[in-house]
Amino acid sequence: MTAKNQLEVLVSNFQKKRPLRAGSLIITIYGDAIVPRGGNVWLGSLMKLVEPMGISQRLVRTSVYRLVQESWLQTEKVGRCSYYSLTGPGLRRFEQAFQHVYNLDTEEWNGSWCLVYLNQLSPELRQKVREELKWLSFGSMAPGLMEHPRFTRNELIPMLQEWGALEDTIVMQTLPMEQKSPRALRLQVRESWNLDELGGRYRRFLKQFRPLWRELQSEDTLSPEECLLLRILLIHEYRKILLRDPLLPDELLPGDWEGRSAKQLCRNLYRQIYTRAEQWLDQTLENASGPLPGPGEKFYKRFGGLRDSASQSPPVAEPEALE
Structure with a gap:
């Protein structure tokens, strides 16, 4: 052909x-x-x-x-x-x-994660933010908790403000991990x-x-x-x-x-x-x-x-x- x-x-x-x-x-x-x-x-x-x-x-x-x-x-x-x-x-x-x-x-990953807690949002806004984060390829670590290995807190803050969710969303940036691929983390990635x-x-x-x-x-x-x-x-x-x-x-x-x-x-x-x-x-x-x-x-x-x-x-x- x-x-x-x-x-x-x-x-x-x-x-x-x-x-x-x-x-x-x-x-x-x-x-x-x-x-x-x-x-x-x-x-x-x-x-x-x-x-x-x-x-x-x-x-x-x-x-x-x-x-x-x-x-x-x-x-x-x-x-x-x-x-x-x-x-x-x-x-x-x-x-x-x-x-x-x-x-x-x-870019080489330094072992840090961006974690976003959505539990304090109203149900309607939580669903909207969750969909926006999924669109940005965030994974779901647990109900009300999203994660991403590449995004940073500074990148996410302006978006949360644009969505009207900044005041009631908790965003954390973890410290880099020395051991980047422990068994538990690999299993968690497959769940997320x-x-x-x-x-x-x-x-x-x-x-x-x-x-x-x-x-x-x-x-x-x-x-x-x-x-x-x-x-x-x-x-x-x-x-x-x-x-x-x-x-x-x-x-x-x-x-x-x-x-x-x-x-x-x-x-x-x-x-x-x-x-x-x-x-x-x-x-x-x-x-x-x-x-x-x-x-x-x-x-x-x-x-x-x-x-x-x-x-x-x-x-x-x-x-x-x-x-």
Whole structure:
């Protein structure tokens, strides 16, 4: 099956999902393609971008309306045209959602945990904060107690204030642990996060995108628009998994953890197709001033560096565990 055929299967499988979560896909598009170009885009551009994925103009309108109601997006009218950009809170949530997507290296864990006690919150607010923390990949250590190995107390305080929960939430930062992987801690991690389910999600990601990557090594005839569709689906599926992944340190993960292979595959595919995808974005995306500006310097630092990738050393091969 050619790379084009593989892509057609990916698009078809996306279209068959029910419910079709267009709002989540739009957030992916903002994070991957629009924010690096200033963050503001004409609604018509957005409609044209997602049309090949089977998302109707009506569904786009409904989805962006909901994202405005949920404080992700804000709108500006210029004549009869609508332009959308991320709100301040939406940008902060976006940064939390995307900060790990394009990083190749994860900082070494010092053995410290961020603990959040929710028992003093009202039941309704406790449920809201709990869902927000789960969205940030916090695990549940016990009823009313959430945990994370990477977040810090200082990072969490502004969010709790934004949610109206700061006064009645207790946030603690533990001291670093000398022994980072005692048996009891490894068992607790498995109770707090469903690593088997998370590993299964990574395996399905590899099964989806690995055949296409291999086809591209022998014949790569994807057009700029096809490269963009592939890039959106690639980052969308990868981002959804990372939302559930607390990026536990290696000391607390299985030796054959699928997340390592998934990150390498995502990096390899992205580096191969991003230039052509950017060409299509150059020709299609508009704001009130005309075509969107090109991406900033930060964009080219994704996945360890994108510029001149064609002239650099070949992409790192997938680990033998993928075979």
